[in-house]
Amino acid sequence: MVAETLDELNLRERTCGIAPVGCSVLAYNYFNCDFLEAPHGRAPALATGFKRVRPDMIVFTYQGDGDLASIGMAEIVHSANRGEKFTTIFVNNAIYGMTGGQMAPTTLEGQITTTSPIGRNVQQTGQPVRVAELLSTLNTPAYIERVAVHTPQNIIGAKRAIRKAFAYQAAGTCFSLIEVLSTCPTNWGLTPDEATAWLQEKMTPYFPLGCFKSPESDEDSDGPV
Amino acid sequence: MAQYEVTWAGFGGQGIMVAGQLLAYTGIEEGKQVVWIPSYGPEMRGGTAYCTVVVSDSRIGSPIINNPRAACVFNRPSFDKFGPKVRPGGLLLVNSSLITATTDRTDITQILLPANRIAIDAGSPKVTNIVMLGAFVGATGIVSYNHLKETLKVKLGKKKGLLEVNLKVLEEGYNRGKAESKGKLRA
Amino acid sequence: MARILMKGNEAIAEAAIRAGATNYFCYPITPQSEVAEYLVKRMPEVGGVFLQAESEIAVANMILGASCTGKRVFTSSSSPGISLMQEGLSYMAGSQLPCVVLNIVRGGPGLGGILPAQSDYFQAVKGGGHGDYRLLVLAPSTIQEAVDLTMLAFHLADKYRNPVMILGDGMIGQMMEPVEFPDSYSEPELPPKDWAATGASDRDPLIIRSLFLDPTTLEENSIILHKKYEQAKKEEIRFENYKVKPSNKVLIVSYGTMARICQTVIDDLEPEGYSVGLFRPISLFPYPEVALRKEATRKNIESVLVVEMSMGQMVEDVEKAVAGARPVNFFGRTGGIVPTPEEVKDQIKKLIKKKSRRGRPAKKRK
Known part of the structure; x- marks a missing residue:
């Protein structure tokens, strides 16, 4: 959907993507634009450096929940707070996928992972982090929306949000982050069908979909609309 | 003169660093090698702030000087700290407006100068450091008085009113320093 | 052009601009904050x-990102901050990206102090971060040399x-010279x-990457880096x-500045009849090994x-x-204490005395 958007908006030839460490570490093999590879969690810092020097280019980071919400929390918060004019695609599947299914900051209460074998105990490990909500509390204007990709209807919504994010960037308006709820059947230990249902039943109540902040209206920052 | 080292010491706000820099600028104008090195860090808060200026005809080695040929001390803690460090045969220039003590050392020349008093009488307590600078150059002659005056005009020339006061006290300091040293410290 | 009096930190900053490095990312730390100011x-x-930036970790990664544009990038810090930058520097070396890092070294380990030290030598010249790589390291001893070496x-x-490091100490940063x-x-x-x-x-x-999951490709990348270091030697x-x-x-x-103090030592000892020379490495990596051996032997x-x-x-x-051809002795002070001349x-007097004593006949020793 990101690649599609870049082509639709005719941005590909002046785009530079930034790959994280995590499931999408090899993202550059699937894109037809220039790509940089970042240390774990630091993609927003690379994006800041690159975009500041080349504000005429389109820059996006593609990060998972371990990368962005754990080790890279400082980088994403400060990039958003400075209003860096790049786009972050944040894939939230509630687990560390690449390293084999460990607990992530977004892992739900009671969810079983290899490092929470009897289910996440929130007394000891805290509550799952809601990134879209957290970043929306910042005063700096931004476009922040949470979408999902488990049904065709949701995919259409996700595409619309991603397109909007890159349009904001192309116009030099603001920082943009699209949180994408996604399944990980392998590490969840579910079939694809079960995983889709699990996302709908377990994830969306805790991670509500919607736009949390948009540059047009500050009232949006109070919650989903 | 092969190499001359002077430490400027006092508390923050007395223009210690500026006095040292003005001397260093003048050294450059005369084609000399110079180093200005400050104390920095926690020492800058409270107690004494100091800097050392080295002026030399040739390449300067160590920028760290433990025993300078002169010390210009603006307050009591500086007097206590640097008085004993002046090299034998050297100069201790004391701001006697704030320091009532005098050194027991007989192997150095001590000049007592009521710098704050001179500055206030001339119109501004802010120019105490220039009184001391004038006296130091008057006593030692390590740079020429005319070059020093030029430096002041260039570096402190923005505030016209204050520049006049500065030049006035520079001259008074210079004359006093020259008279007190009786030429024996001339490099 | 005329000689002007400048503080080391400011002179280095100006030199970076003159060399076309118009992209600078930083995080404050004493004793080099004047560079940013x-x-x-x-x-x-x-x-x-x-x-x-929000941290030195972010700084190193911002210069990584900025360097990918092909423009010249610069950062400066001091010891604890440089430690935090090691991640980004390792990635930059692995991805073959240029940048210049100024380290105004303060005493360590840990938070240490803020006074001049040379205790980051190992970190600077042996790589610093993980993996088979080196930084090119230059050590100025005067402000003029700091300007020339920065450019x-x-x-x-x-x-x-490849990343290049200017290794100075608190004195280089804080003192003023023409x-x-x-x-x-x-x-x-x-x-x-x-x-x-x-x-x-x-x-x-x-x-642009340093990830090579195939070991053959990763080895090839390390060999490319190694060849560059051999060329630098x-x-x-x-x-x-x-x-x-x-x-x-x-x-x-x-x-560095320690060498200047040694110059004063040599000048002072000359009239006393001691003949001492100074060998001052300026490039710390590559190290002037051959030249040093020639002078030392x-x-x-x-x-x-x-x-x-x-x-x-x-x-x-x-x-x-x-390499064992002459005895190598060491003297150092650390923690921000600068050895006095x-x-x-x-x-030196001890060394020379020891030597001559050994040469004397035994009976005269009593």
């Missing part, structure tokens, strides 16, 4: 980028597509930066001799004395260079 005013005048550093960074900037900046021609990410408009997309050796002559009995090896040299503001780090490279003089 200078550049925040100067960058807008040249249309450059100045950004204060050179940007050229070397581009020439070798400096002269060349009227116009020129440097030997460099190959075009066809590796930079500028958008895939008239060429295939490119990827041939072309980038820099050092200075001070009063090195056939009569020398002791050869001091020292770098001159006929009259009885011993070598390494003087550092550390507990002894460069001494290991000196031992390697001298007197302390170094005592060391």
